[in-house]
Amino acid sequence: MIGLSHYLILAAMLFAVGTLGVLTRRNILIIFLSIELMLNAVNLAFVSASRFLHNMDGQAIAFFVIAVAAAEAAVGLSILIAIYRARGTLNVDEVNIMRW
């Protein structure tokens, strides 16, 4: 029988894979995609908790998370376009002129 713990384990694994992407990769686009992956893992946790606790609030929160992720992706990608136009690179290691 598939219970809450199965879904939460899956969400935890997706979250860990997303964290691996954020920490390891150097390309801004892939870091962005890993952040979206982490948001989706959290969504899965919310929806599965909502189903097994018989409460609709989890799905409402997941709905808000999706909408906020849309806004964040739009602004983040436009910042990325601005960085690419200014610095000519998509490697986070090379966007470092403000380092001490």
Add this chain to the structure above:
Amino acid sequence: MLDLIIDILIMLAKIAVVLGSLLTLTALLTWAERKESAMMQDRIGPNRANILKYRLFGLFHPIADAIKLVMKEDFVPGRANKFLYTIAPLIAMFPALVTFAVIPFGDTLIIGGKIITLQVANLNIGILFVLAIASLGTYGIVIGGWSSNSNYSLIGGLRAASQMISYEVTLGLSLVGVIMVYGSLELDQIVRAQGALLWGFVPKWGVVVQPLALILFITASVAETKRAPFDLPEGESEIIGYFVEYSGMRFGMYYLGEFAEVVVSAALITTLFFGGWQIPFLTAAGFSFPFGWSIPLPGLLVTLMQVGAFAVKVVFFCWFLLLVRWTLPRFRYDQVMALCWKNLLPLSLLNIVVTGGVIMGLQFS
């Protein structure tokens, strides 16, 4: 156990009927487009393909086209991404075929005590499923344009993608008014609710209660399927589009996918705005006209008449969408974008506000 097998067989039969008629109608539309354009332009159209000297008005041309496309050389452009190049036409054809799963094509059929709903899948998020699958169709275009490794395809793909995602918004918003009037997202419920009679003699079809939404939906779906006058992304005679590097059956899938989307758009217009399988004044027990006169009919005959009515309406709207192609000139790209964001989107929002106001007014009166 036997019940399960019968259920599976019924489901397979429904899928076979839906897919078979969809694909047959798609192939016939390739012939109908050329014949209709010929008749409108005072020509004869295709009539040469024959089997044993029987020409049959050129109806063998779809078969001839299919054989020709299959026999062409199957090549992949150099340095193109072979996997994405292969998969893009499949993704483009996928939405057209899958959307038909939620469209009801008849009333419930009762054969020997078994109740068969004439709809492949009755989801409780009916219209949202259609919108979701339509938004996945964008990937077929974008991936096809990019994986061809050609500048012109890439620009054509970006043009097509931006047009599709702009008109998706209008498509969704124009349906909100219909959902508000009929009170449900399920397509089955919407079609049944269109059987009600307003003021005793007018059927409560979508065209009667939501005329502006009908115009917006037809415009948005023509733009979404990239047919003329919105076919700048393809631009067959002027500027090349996202499938310029495709040939043979790969191009055939894009081509057939476009006609399948015409059939799906016609089916959606029928279901949401023209009563689906409803014939006015025809209930499950026979005709019952408003001035008291009624004709009783057996249930099976009623259901068959309703399925026939659905087929006739879908074919009529396919014909209408083909007519639109050969009547209007092509829009320029900035005209297409300005039309969507400056005209259609505010109109659809206005439609929602006015519909809400009217519904609330009727509730409190």
Add this chain to the structure above:
Amino acid sequence: MIVTFYIAGTLAIAASLGTVLARDPLRAALSLVLCLLSLAVLYVTLSAHFVAAIQIIVYAGAIMVFFVLVIMMLDPGERKAGGSRLLWAVLGLAVSGVLLALLLEPISVIPEYGGEVSRGFGTTEAIGGAVFRHYVLPFEVLSGLLLAAMIGTVILARKKERGEGVA
């Protein structure tokens, strides 16, 4: 249902690994689309039909299309290999592994919940009831947030016209 969970779950994990380990950003974005679609299947198994539809319409159908369009227009070059990449990869794996262990530990001690959901759970009417009764304020603030995001995107991605300084 058990089979659906395992197939969709395995596909989600494989696609997420494909996202993180991909060579170029386009493959990563398409793997993420696959992951989002398998997550939508998982939402359907959890009777969250509306959230699944919204996930496909908004996330897989709009946000990821935006990602793919940006990747295609920017067309980033190939990845350069660095020297100290292995050290960072091992450190990243270690941190993710510790995070996974920390997350899995309380999951193993939660009690078993179960039971069938009521009819109408996860439908659009139910979400509408939850959002418009309990969460009206976040809903209205969300519209303000989306407006701010729209304005910000247009301004940030605009090309500098002649005569504008550092804007």
